[in-house]
Amino acid sequence: MKAATTLLMSALVAFCAVSCSFDPAKDTAKYLDKAFSSLDEGDAAAAGKQLDKLAGKLDGLDAAEQQAFFEAFWVYRENYQEGDYGSHVTFDNEMEEMLHAAEVPSVGTILTTLLEGAYSAKDEQGFKQVATLFEIMCYNGDHDRQLALRDKREAWFAAKRAEEEAAERTYVPSEEPAEEEPAQDAGISPAEYANSVMEAFYKAAAAQDFDEYCGIDYECGEADWFTPEQWEAYSKAEAAWKQANPEKWAVIRAYRQALIADGNALSVLDLE
Numbered sequence: 163m164k165a166a167t168t169l170l171m172s173a174l175v176a177f178c179a180v181s182c183s184f185d186p187a188k189d190t191a192k193y194l195d196k197a198f199s200s201l202d203e204g205d206a207a208a209a210g211k212q213l214d215k216l217a218g219k220l221d222g223l224d225a226a227e228q229q230a231f232f233e234a235f236w237v238y239r240e241n242y243q244e245g246d247y248g249s250h251v252t253f254d255n256e257m258e259e260m261l262h263a264a265e266v267p268s269v270g271t272i273l274t275t276l277l278e279g280a281y282s283a284k285d286e287q288g289f290k291q292v293a294t295l296f297e298i299m300c301y302n303g304d305h306d307r308q309l310a311l312r313d314k315r316e317a318w319f320a321a322k323r324a325e326e327e328a329a330e331r332t333y334v335p336s337e338e339p340a341e342e343e344p345a346q347d348a349g350i351s352p353a354e355y356a357n358s359v360m361e362a363f364y365k366a367a368a369a370q371d372f373d374e375y376c377g378i379d380y381e382c383g384e385a386d387w388f389t390p391e392q393w394e395a396y397s398k399a400e401a402a403w404k405q406a407n408p409e410k411w412a413v414i415r416a417y418r419q420a421l422i423a424d425g426n427a428l429s430v431l432d433l434e
Contacts, residue, residue, distance in 0.1 A: 184219035193213075201260055206263045212260075213261065261295075276292045297416070299311050353399035363378055368413050
């Protein structure tokens with residue numbers, strides 16, 4: 163009897179391993195098919211439940227599997243509606259609707275796994291798109307839901323910053339980088355000025371300090387001390403800052419959008 167029981171348990175374990183396994187490269191599309199099919203039938207709640215099921219398969223994925231999940235998701239997006247004109251917009255809008263119908267933990271799991279996978283794949287476009295979708299989730303819907311998702315997003319970015327800072331501490335450059343030529347009139351390099359401006363924008367936006375934000379915006383509008391070449395260097399540094407600090411950039415964008423929507427005349431209107 164004991165031998166039979168052991169054999170039965172072994173069979174059950176083997177069956178579970180087969181039936182419960184999840185291959186991101188092969189199985190992601192299956193879950194997305196079911197979710198989009200439910201949405202096409204007008205049942206957003208059922209579509210959200212399909213995403214809940216998908217999220218349940220993502221816990222415990224290693225780095226390679228997370229990247230495979232992102233890549234399968236991205237291929238699905240690229241081929242949605244056979245890649246017809248506007249299909250990406252349709253996909254993003256419908257994915258947003260389904261995520262709103264899914265449970266908060268599921269949304270957080272799916273989006274952070276996609277962020278991790280895009281980051282590992284070094285897919286800048288994909289990372290930006292997922293980060294934008296995450297931002298939408300964090301600032302729309304029920305307030306408690308927004309706060310929970312913001313906590314999830316900020317925790318991911320904080321962990322990623324900690325990893326990068328740890329890597330920087332252990333990195334030994336082969337040679338000293340060349341110093342940037344400082345701007346003659348400003349007394350500060352374009353990159354330094356870009357970083358200081360973006361950090362100042364972020365602090366003012368995070369605090370929702372209207373006067374401080376407008377003061378920084380006015381200063382940027384009046385700045386005229388760089389040469390065209392130095393302004394080009396400034397723009398590159400600003401773009402690098404946005405890429406390195408997507409969560410801070412999201413705060414600036416959201417606050418800037420609100421100011422513009424309220425009819426404020428800003429000097430800096432960049433939302434890209």
